[in-house]
Amino acid sequence: MKYSTPSPHVDRDDQDVAAHRELRRAFGHFPSGVTVVSYAHGNAIYGITVSSFTSISLDPPLVLVSLMRSSRASQLLPHVPFTINILAKGQLDLAFQFAGMNSDPTDVEWDVSGATPRLTDAHAHFVCRPWRTYDGGDHVLVLGEVVDYAITDDTDPLVVHQGAWREML
Numbered sequence: 797m798k799y800s801t802p803s804p805h806v807d808r809d810d811q812d813v814a815a816h817r818e819l820r821r822a823f824g825h826f827p828s829g830v831t832v833v834s835y836a837h838g839n840a841i842y843g844i845t846v847s848s849f850t851s852i853s854l855d856p857p858l859v860l861v862s863l864m865r866s867s868r869a870s871q872l873l874p875h876v877p878f879t880i881n882i883l884a885k886g887q888l889d890l891a892f893q894f895a896g897m898n899s900d901p902t903d904v905e906w907d908v909s910g911a912t913p914r915l916t917d918a919h920a921h922f923v924c925r926p927w928r929t930y931d932g933g934d935h936v937l938v939l940g941e942v943v944d945y946a947i948t949d950d951t952d953p954l955v956v957h958q959g960a961w962r963e964m965l
Contacts, residue, residue: 830954832894833861833869834906834913835878841906841913844869845895847956848935849880857942859922862935870936874929877912878940883954884919891954910944919954920947 828847835842848862859880863870883891892898905916914921924940931937 828956830883830891830956831861832881832883832890832915832918833863833873833878834881834915835869835873835876836908836913837872837876841908842869842872843881843894843904843915845891846880852939856927858927858939859924859942860937860939862932862937865934865936870938873938874926874936877923877925877943879910879912879914880922880924880940881915881918882920884917884951885954886951887917887919887954890915918948919951921945 829849831846831849832843833846833849844863844867846861846863850860852858852860861873861880863873889898889902890904893902893904906913907916910923911925912923914923922940922942923944924942927939927941929936929938
């Protein structure tokens with residue numbers, strides 16, 4: 797199916813909406829890990845569920861997260877240290893909570909001993925300082941330079957595939 801991007805100032809017609817929905821469904825056929833990107837601003841700790849995460853470079857060590865332009869994180873992350881917390885199987889409740897999909901919030905245990913808060917029980921984590929930010933259409937692409945990392949859990953990661961949260965078998 798051919799997909800064209802309408803001007804952001806023009807209302808989409810039904811055909812554009814259907815094409816957008818189909819493209820999103822096609823993108824969903826690529827399984828992705830699930831992360832919570834955490835950061836502090838003022839005296840508060842924030843987190844956002846992100847599945848668009850990838851390693852970019854070993855020298856210098858760079859990673860990328862893609863954030864919806866409308867999110868608070870897309871405004872703050874380019875200016876503050878952040879941690880990418882890779883979720884393990886069994887942490888679906890955390891993914892839901894930081895995606896704003898959990899009406900009964902889970903108590904979150906934070907490790908605040910470093911440059912930025914991180915989940916204490918994540919599968920692995922990468923502590924980053926902002927490197928560069930790029931325009932990604934309706935998303936902001938944030939590159940972070942990895943300044944610390946650890947693998948903290950040897951279980952399988954939580955993944956999302958075809959719009960569903962899954963645990964690897």
